[in-house]
Amino acid sequence: MKKMIEISNLSKSFPSPGGEEKVNVFCGANFTLEQGESVAILGPSGSGKSTLLNLIGLLDKPTSGKIVVGEKDLSSLSDREVAEYRNQKVGFVFQDYTLFPNMTVKENLEFALKKGQSQDDINELIETIELTNLQDRKPETLSGGQKQRVALARALVQKPSVLLLDEPLSALDDEMRNKLQDYVLKVHKKYKLTTFLVSHDISEVFKLSDYVIKLENGSILKQGNPEELFLDKKTTGKHKTTGTILSIKNSDVIKII
Ligand code: ADP
Ligand code: MG
Numbered sequence: 001m002k003k004m005i006e007i008s009n010l011s012k013s014f015p016s017p018g019g020e021e022k023v024n025v026f027c028g029a030n031f032t033l034e035q036g037e038s039v040a041i042l043g044p045s046g047s048g049k050s051t052l053l054n055l056i057g058l059l060d061k062p063t064s065g066k067i068v069v070g071e072k073d074l075s076s077l078s079d080r081e082v083a084e085y086r087n088q089k090v091g092f093v094f095q096d097y098t099l100f101p102n103m104t105v106k107e108n109l110e111f112a113l114k115k116g117q118s119q120d121d122i123n124e125l126i127e128t129i130e131l132t133n134l135q136d137r138k139p140e141t142l143s144g145g146q147k148q149r150v151a152l153a154r155a156l157v158q159k160p161s162v163l164l165l166d167e168p169l170s171a172l173d174d175e176m177r178n179k180l181q182d183y184v185l186k187v188h189k190k191y192k193l194t195t196f197l198v199s200h201d202i203s204e205v206f207k208l209s210d211y212v213i214k215l216e217n218g219s220i221l222k223q224g225n226p227e228e229l230f231l232d233k234k235t236t237g238k239h240k241t242t243g244t245i246l247s248i249k250n251s252d253v254i255k256i257i
Contacts, residue, residue, distance in 0.1 A: 003035040003070045005056075005194060010065035012051055025051050025218035028065070033211060035070065035161070038188055038195040040205040040226070043215030049198045052215070053164045056196060057090045058082050069162070088114065091155030091193075093168040097147040099139040105150050106135040112157035121157060128190065129153045129183055145176030149183060156187060163188065165197040169204065181207055202230060 010029040013022040025048040054060040067074045169177045214222040
């Protein structure tokens with residue numbers, strides 16, 4: 001049987017800044033995914049995308065509801081198991097690179113090694129993510145795209161099974177973003193990760209994702225595969241657009257018009 005990730009009746013509330021009313025996110029969200037899937041999370045600012053990633057990565061605890069990964073119910077873990085899960089099972093990449101500025105690329109990766117882990121794991125990642133020429137440089141000498149490659153490699157040092165990407169590509173220009181997408185796709189497949197990517201870019205979603213979760217105001221508006229969500233015949237018939245095509249670019253499996 002395939003291993004699943006099951007989210008049931010998930011909700012999270014935050015105290016509001018003024019203290020009167022609570023901010024409620026995901027009142028009773030449900031979805032089931034297969035491990036190894038690549039999931040895009042879409043939605044306007046403030047819709048709960050980061051909150052959802054933080055709950056899945058155990059950076060934060062749900063107010064109620066359950067997240068089950070494989071056979072593990074994450075809400076039943078002890079504090080020690082939570083820390084272990086967060087460090088070893090989950091890789092996080094954020095929009096700001098959060099690299100240590102005083103360390104070289106290689107040292108940044110080595111810092112993430114757990115006790116007794118082989119240096120070979122770092123060497124393999126340096127090769128996979130093509131960091132050989134950058135490994136002795138400090139982050140301040142790298143471009144945004146290069147830093148994000150290092151952050152991606154670092155997130156994978158402890159061989160996580162879940163990769164959480166919170167808008168890591170949003171600050172990059174098109175060319176850089178395209179390259180990074182290729183690395184994300186490569187590691188997703190090579191390391192058989194379950195990948196969650198917060199994205200605003202539909203071509204990126206088509207390129208990288210098997211499944212889409214669309215949020216609005218802290219609840220799930222729609223979910224399904226990208227074709228179902230974006231190319232629904234019923235809706236495309238209703239929403240006709242007129243315009244002038246300026247260019248058609250090939251971008252791997254899709255064309256950007
Ligand atoms: P997104 O990542 O989609 O922009 P977030 O998940 O960051 O959205 O936020 C969802 C909602 O939860 C917003 O209304 C936000 O203000 C609120 N929120 C998030 N984190 C906190 C927090 N630590 N304290 C209070 N409110 C929060
Ligand atoms: Mg966010």
